[in-house]
Amino acid sequence: MLESETKIKSVSPLGFVNESIAELKKVVWPTRQKIVKLTLVVLGVSIATGLLIGSIDYLFTNLFGLILK
Numbered sequence: 594m595l596e597s598e599t600k601i602k603s604v605s606p607l608g609f610v611n612e613s614i615a616e617l618k619k620v621v622w623p624t625r626q627k628i629v630k631l632t633l634v635v636l637g638v639s640i641a642t643g644l645l646i647g648s649i650d651y652l653f654t655n656l657f658g659l660i661l662k
Contacts, residue, residue, distance in 0.1 A: 604612070623631075
């Protein structure tokens with residue numbers, strides 16, 4: 594066996610599920626208020642980005658239309 598190879602620990606499916614549950618119990622879940630706030634931020638940024646890209650596209654479309662006429 595080469596030195597660079599790592600040995601993989603074999604875990605049974607039941608052991609994997611138990612370890613996963615133990616790790617999920619350590620997670621600090623956000624509050625409902627925080628989830629709503631962050632969702633609104635994501636929606637706001639997405640809408641703003643869409644409007645910006647749409648405006649730039651509209652501007653360039655009209656600009657090239659004028660140039661090519």
